[in-house]
Amino acid sequence: MCELLGMSANTPTDLCFSFTGLTQRGGNTGPHSDGWGVAFFEGKGLRTFHDSSASANSQVASLVQTLPIKSETAICHIRQANVGDICLANTHPFVRELWGRNWVFAHNGQIANFKGRVDVFEPIGDTDSERIFCDIMNHIRARLTRNASLEDLCALLTELAQGYAKQGVFNCLLSNGDWLFTFCSTKLACITRRAPFGNAQLKDADVTVDFAGETTPKDVVSIIATEPLTTDEAWHIYQPGEWKLWQKGEVLMEGAVKKSV
Amino acid sequence: MCELLGMSANTPTDLCFSFTGLTQRGGNTGPHSDGWGVAFFEGKGLRTFHDSSASANSQVASLVQTLPIKSETAICHIRQANVGDICLANTHPFVRELWGRNWVFAHNGQIANFKGRVDVFEPIGDTDSERIFCDIMNHIRARLTRNASLEDLCALLTELAQGYAKQGVFNCLLSNGDWLFTFCSTKLACITRRAPFGNAQLKDADVTVDFAGETTPKDVVSIIATEPLTTDEAWHIYQPGEWKLWQKGEVLMEGAVKKSV
Numbered sequence: 347m348c349e350l351l352g353m354s355a356n357t358p359t360d361l362c363f364s365f366t367g368l369t370q371r372g373g374n375t376g377p378h379s380d381g382w383g384v385a386f387f388e389g390k391g392l393r394t395f396h397d398s399s400a401s402a403n404s405q406v407a408s409l410v411q412t413l414p415i416k417s418e419t420a421i422c423h424i425r426q427a428n429v430g431d432i433c434l435a436n437t438h439p440f441v442r443e444l445w446g447r448n449w450v451f452a453h454n455g456q457i458a459n460f461k462g463r464v465d466v467f468e469p470i471g472d473t474d475s476e477r478i479f480c481d482i483m484n485h486i487r488a489r490l491t492r493n494a495s496l497e498d499l500c501a502l503l504t505e506l507a508q509g510y511a512k513q514g515v516f517n518c519l520l521s522n523g524d525w526l527f528t529f530c531s532t533k534l535a536c537i538t539r540r541a542p543f544g545n546a547q548l549k550d551a552d553v554t555v556d557f558a559g560e561t562t563p564k565d566v567v568s569i570i571a572t573e574p575l576t577t578d579e580a581w582h583i584y585q586p587g588e589w590k591l592w593q594k595g596e597v598l599m600e601g602a603v604k605k606s607v
Numbered sequence: 608m609c610e611l612l613g614m615s616a617n618t619p620t621d622l623c624f625s626f627t628g629l630t631q632r633g634g635n636t637g638p639h640s641d642g643w644g645v646a647f648f649e650g651k652g653l654r655t656f657h658d659s660s661a662s663a664n665s666q667v668a669s670l671v672q673t674l675p676i677k678s679e680t681a682i683c684h685i686r687q688a689n690v691g692d693i694c695l696a697n698t699h700p701f702v703r704e705l706w707g708r709n710w711v712f713a714h715n716g717q718i719a720n721f722k723g724r725v726d727v728f729e730p731i732g733d734t735d736s737e738r739i740f741c742d743i744m745n746h747i748r749a750r751l752t753r754n755a756s757l758e759d760l761c762a763l764l765t766e767l768a769q770g771y772a773k774q775g776v777f778n779c780l781l782s783n784g785d786w787l788f789t790f791c792s793t794k795l796a797c798i799t800r801r802a803p804f805g806n807a808q809l810k811d812a813d814v815t816v817d818f819a820g821e822t823t824p825k826d827v828v829s830i831i832a833t834e835p836l837t838t839d840e841a842w843h844i845y846q847p848g849e850w851k852l853w854q855k856g857e858v859l860m861e862g863a864v865k866k867s868v
């Protein structure tokens with residue numbers, strides 16, 4: 347299995363604190379040592395870092411921990427391989443271009459022998475996760491238009507997610523830089539930080555931060571992760587079937603689908 | 608204008624030496640300070656680094672100069688903006704997925720008001736370079752199959768390149784990880800290093816390397832760049848209209864098209 351980390355913020359914000367916590371779980375406080383990746387949106391542009399080595403020992407991860415890359419939307423993933431070799435092509439997050447935007451996807455879970463719709467988007471590596479991503483993108487391209495409403499988008503994404511969750515474990519983060527869609531089949535948590543900001547202590551490293559010193563009173567920053575990353579904050583735990591569409595740090599739409607087997 | 612750097616090798620090789628030379632031209636020995644990017648193939652996987660700041664002062668570029676990322680094919684670009692804002696979305700190299708592979712493109716030159724074929728692949732940023740790349744990819748997808756021969760591929764690419772060169776300046780590097788296509792409309796140079804290996808001195812930094820200490824006798828490594836990167840080696844200077852398809856460090860096919868205006 348793997349672990350996910352996403353961020354949605356109303357102002358460009360760095361992910362250093364949460365990223366430092368998550369990457370410890372890649373070979374240090376957790377077993378997810380089969381690669382890691384992160385994608386930071388900057389407007390429609392995207393900055394990605396991928397590595398097939400353990401994040402806890404990765405030189406690139408060490409740099410990203412200290413680089414103040416400011417983003418409104420970011421998606422990060424650390425991998426514990428179950429399907430597919432340990433190699434760069436199998437390292438999340440995956441990226442495709444559709445309608446002149448970057449679409450980014452990371453998955454936690456497994457769907458054995460998944461076969462998706464055969465169409466324009468094809469997997470490059472050999473993970474079930476990338477096959478699912480291509481299936482999602484092919485459905486979006488075939489069934490929506492570039493000007494589709496977010497209601498229509500969420501209706502399609504939750505329909506697909508419900509189908510995937512029936513076939514296996516499907517926790518995911520998906521973004522086109524404008525919004526961040528999150529779906530929980532088994533495990534996902536989130537927290538929204540806003541004024542008055544306080545302190546937080548990482549669960550996986552001896553690191554604390556005083557958010558008041560790093561923010562303005564108008565900032566709203568939400569973090570979505572497989573498991574809570576801090577020990578002294580109240581995280582919301584997603585229920586199985588629960589989904590949320592985030593934009594600028596706030597929940598724009600949310601709901602739940604039945605996870606019938 | 609911009610500067611290009613490509614590598615084709617028969618064994619995974621790091622680009623540190625050439626990358627160190629090129630990145631000096633991004634704000635130090637050259638004016639190309641409007642961003643930089645590099646893509647390293649690892650099998651079908653891809654490791655990319657992009658930054659919209661000057662490569663000579665970039666923390667990420669400093670890291671990449673020292674990271675021994677081993678690759679058989681790499682494409683690098685430093686930008687001096689003429690069309691399009693200075694932002695991440697406008698930073699080469701550009702990447703798209705087709706037929707289950709990553710395709711990577713970098714361009715040196717300018718084609719004013721370029722309009723390409725409208726189809727599946729669309730630009731994300733607002734450079735003429737990315738519009739040209741999407742045009743190439745749309746032509747490849749429409750006119751070739753995934754099993755097309757390299758002869759057919761080169762016939763299409765040189766036809767397109769000739770058309771672009773008639774409209775403006777078009778020096779380019781294009782790769783799908785299996786081969787590296789290079790086209791010179793005005794300026795491009797290359798060198799192939801093989802046993803017996805010798806020393807080389809960078810033109811843009813006080814750095815020398817003894818390739819004999821870093822290679823085996825079987826290694827073949829070719830570097831393609833806008834201008835020679837070393838002072839004490841014999842680079843081949845491409846003629847206008849000259850193209851070469853590289854694979855595993857060797858020229859697999861080559862030719863020249865007439866650059867008629």
